[in-house]
Amino acid sequence: MAEPGIRASGYEIKEHVVQADWKTVLNTADTVSEYGATVDARNGELEAFLEFRSPAPEDPGEGPLAGLPVAVKDNIAVRDFRLTCGSKLLEQFESPYDATAVAQLKEAGARIVGKTSLDEFGMGSATDTSTLSATRNPWDLSRTAGGSSGGSAAAVASGMVPVALGSDTGGSVRQPASFCGVYGLKPTYGAVSRFGLVAYASSLDTIGVVADTPQRLESVFSVIAGSDEKDQTSVDIRSMQVRETPGLKALTVGVLAPDTADDPAVQQAVRDVETYLQSQGANTERVNLPVLEYAAAVYYTIATAEAGANLARFDGVRYGERPLYAENPDELVRLSRSTGLGDEVKLRILLGTYVLRSGFHDQYYGRAQRLRARISRDMQDLFTRVDVLVSPVFPTLAFPLGSDGLTPYQRKQADRYTTVANLAGVPALALPTGVYDGLPGGVQLTGPKGGDFGLIRLAKVLAGVFPPPTPPNYPRVWS
């Protein structure tokens, strides 16, 4: 007897698995094969995964994340998986080790099922600078899933995994999460070990979490948060002195007045959250952040300076793609880089070299560092007055892929809302508030250093009023 099923993007899903628990998906040969087939079908359209490996069926065993399938952005090391960073230069590179966060996930019982697509080395905001794939938005295949963790956001939003690791250097977890209608956390700098995250801009990089619900986000973040001796810049936020986020009635909320040039839906989302919080008795105040004007410029100066050094190791000498023959070591390095690296990456390396070069160092890099200190101070001051800041994530909703989209310059300018949290090292969380003309929209919550769990708690409260939306073509199979 043919079982009734739901049509999901050309693939028949059997009724009995619908709404089953994510933790059971990898239990038996049957469930694993269902799962694999679902991912194959959905990923064929979305290109969210660069590498997917349906794991062998296995009893979930113990652990807070037992049996949970997890995807990992392809700039985070997972032993025996490739670690391409979306770059041709590393197309065949397999990681010999696990990132600390990945090791912690495995330890907690999670199963790594694949590596998700990204902008090359995390440099982009549309997951379209990679030469290996271009991820599409599950809400509208002609639009971007955001970036650079676009693959992770699309994989979660399309129900291929409940949760994925991403990386956030200037908004790369929050913006794609928002574009795809899922939750995205950029933790306090150092809250999650960076060991195993391929560095783009070391002083700004964080490993973040993209999840289908704030509860899931919390359970995964709880596992990976903590200090690590392999990352001496890591901190244990549980031991930090952070003011408790009070209940809604006693909450003081700063609301960043949206720019009138922002998409109306973006402005609407902020107002929706503001109105709700007021209705619950929270104190809201409109705030201005003058430093916002400089954020993108400061961010790109510091990020490219660090990137220039961080990416210098990709020279084809010890690993990675390289020419079959070179006259001498110098030529080997030159050829490897010129053919292996994409244009956006080269642009940022050149920029980084420029801002650090002798004679201009202080004018660019030095000045950016001073402004960064100012931004940190302003944010610190802000959080003495408010418990949380509500702001847009990005000036637009998911924009069309290709030439219909924003110019590279507009994209960079548009990072101003997200980059502030990276520059100041504070946590920020993107959450969905609804669907606006067929595309998801949402807001960003920003908190003081170490206030990550406070932001998650508030997100859980807001999830009751603004439930996470599901893209119509990718109904949830497991929950």
Place this chain on the structure above:
Amino acid sequence: MYASRIGLEIHIQLLTESKIFCGCRAAFGDEPNTNVCPVCMGYPGVLPSLNGEAMRMAYQVALALNCTPTPHTRFARKNYFYPDLPKNYQISQFGAPIGTDGYLDIEFHGKTRRVRISECHLEEDAGKMVHAGDMSLLDYNRAGTPLLEIVTEPDLEIAEEAEVLLMQLRRMVRYLGVCDGNMEEGSMRCDANVSVAPEGAPLGNKVEIKNLNSSRFVRKALAYETDRQTDILERGGTVTVETRLWNENRDQSEPMRTKELAHDYRYFPEPDLPVVEADEAFLATLKASQVELPQARMARLRQAYDLGDRVVELLCDEKETADFFEAVIQEGADASTVATWLTSDVRKLLNRHSVSLADSPLSPARLARLLSLLQASRIHGKIAKQTLEAVFELDRDPEEIIQEKGWEQIVDPAALADLAAAVVADNPDAVSAVRAGNARPLGFLVGEAMKRSAGRAEPRALQQALKTALSVEPLYVLDFGGAIGGERRPDGMVQAGALRDLTDMLASEPDLPDSIRFEAIPLGGFLSEEITPGDWAQLVAAIRERMEESSSGVVVSHGTDTLAYTAALLGWCFPNPPVPVVLTAAVQPEQAPAVMRSAVQAAIELPPAVHVALTDGVYPAVNLRFERVDTASARFRTWNEEYHRPDQWPGFSLPDVPAEELAERFDAAMQQVHIARIYPGMRSESLVRLMDAGFTAFVLELYDTGTANLGHSPFGLRAAFEEARRRGVRIYCTSQQEGVVDFQSYVTGHALWREGAVPMGSLTTESAYTRLIAAMVCGDDIDEAFAGMEHRGSTTDG
């Protein structure tokens, strides 16, 4: 006149267990690419994790170099592409190094110079690239090894000082146990910057010299560079600011290709590492655990055990030796005896067996036991040396060895007296000869008694027992030629070779004690102006032998012309003789009886040392000057008497080699040394020709307190000095006048010092020359000889 300024950048590899930023073993000589991991290979996604041990060692060195420790130190990235640099940036320090503003005091040619240390910073080492045919091979075992870079201010003036600084630094880091200081293996590396400018002018253009892989290269390369820059300036040129590479095969430096120079390192703070705090508690722990540094230890040993500088330096060169030395003393041994054994016989055996003190079978307890056996006269010197060798070969206790081998001596006075009495009874002829005034048969009697004891009688005690039995005191008179032992011919000329029997001459002296018996030993019938290397070797060997046998003293008769030389030579060769050694001379044969009498008197009365006894008094052996006052009389006096301090120039210990080898050594030494005196019109070229002829060292008599024409004309000595430095030829400077040569007073003197001239202070040319001969005879190689020659007992005279 030009002045040079030299600054050094020294990299020392810290001896940590693991690398600076990962857990890989920091070891050398392993299979290529075996001590590597994703971190030190610069794999994607890895992070550095700073090694606390490296930090501790780095701060230890900074403190030892008197630096101010930086309370918040941080790292920076130094960006440059090179295949052996895995990340294509080096984690180093910039702006907040481990320590700043320190200094190291170095000692060179009797001067102490304070060299400022501008900073010490920690960084990671790169791997190694080797080119093999058309391939380039990379070994990353060394990548990530902690390196401490020590940067000095340009406070050095000449190449030799740089070499001294490196040696002192090497000794210091070895004491601290943070680096093995091996330049050949690259665990200590040196780059230098050199700038030459006219005296008094601001610093000239700076040239960097790289690739100085041994302290010898450092000396050669820096000397080459100061000469090169001086040449350019003297010809009116300008020194190009550049980096040059020392080419050890060609003995010259070459400019580096400009491509390799175009570095903009684009430093910026290392975001992967936090700022490291060196708080008071941390620094206090370090200071508390700081070992005693070499200079402090040398000063303490010198004072606590009353040792000479050369010995102290030998003892303290390695911490291990100094520790061993003090451990033996802890066992109750006498400090100066331990020092002598450690710096001579033990050192030789260690070399012969190629082991370190720690790995050798000799423990402090074993050496102490050996010395106590010697002190208790249970064995004598020769047996002690034999026993020491046996300890090295058998790895057994000295006591066990001498018992097993039957090497223990007869020391019991009663037993020896019996032995002596028996020999005296059985040899009436010899006995009566001795009693009649001839010391010669005494040796025969000693030999007889020794034979009867099967070689086990303690020689000194046996001699004493025989002398007691015979009631005689033997005294040896060595006839070393000269008028004193010669004859005046009927025509009035003095002729050597017709040896008079000095025994007869002295036997009739009423003032001498009755117990004195003489043995006259003719060493050759020649006048003192005819002395050859072989004669000196024979004299030194004879004195060495008689000192062992004799109990009262050795008298040497000598001519006047070269007495100042021979006396100084003996002074250098026998700094601590067991009995007095007295030289004497007479201008005329007629004076012989009188001077001989005073010499014998001196040998009986004076403390054990080398003396010169003349009709007008007794003089110390070193720094005598012979002057003819008028046609009839000549006199001796001590040169620079007011300034000459005998303890400033310690002597040497003769090698334990047979007389024939001693003769070879004298011959070889005297072939290499030349005495030259500067004079108006002297040409540099003449000295260079002598170098061409094979002379490796000169004693050069300058004017006054050490001045000379240092110009660049054929009559200036610069060319000769440059050539000398290039060839490693040493020039030791004395004065024609009674001046103390210290190169302090005049600019030209200082310039000479800068050119490598070694000042001999208050020494006469004769004393400097014989010191050099003695240093060469007693040193095992030319380096040791020069080191001995230049070693000063005290640096306080500046």
